Amino acid sequence: MKTISFSLILACSAFYCNAQQGNINIQQDEKITDLMGIYKSVNESSSHYRIQVGFGTFREAEILKANVDKDFPTWPTKIDFESPSYRVRIGKFKTQLEGERKLIEVRQKYPSAMLLKPEKATN
Secondary structure, eight states: HHHHHHEEEEEEEETTTTOOOOOOOOOOOOHHHHHHHHHHHHHHHHHOOEEEEEEESSSHHHHHHHHHHSSTTTSSSEEEEETTTEEEEEEEEESHHHHHHHHHHTTTTTTTTTTEEOOOOOO
């Protein structure tokens, strides 16, 4: 009797638990896309503090960047050319305090690292 009633309850619950399917229609103001574009362009051109880890020839900078990518995989790294050498820089820090805190961490691996002030954006 228990197995029959259990089977009946199980069958009824399976009938009511079928997944529902439907369509979702999201209506969004077209200005939101424009605002997102403006937001992205402002963030790309905004200045950040960065940490310069080292510099040298292009090949030396590539090797250094590969090492930095292994040591700090979640931080953005970039090779910048400033005549006459290539410079490896990491991070994008909004405040000087945040940059200085991260600099302490970076100097444990790269003692000659230095914090760079943001360059003023010219439009």
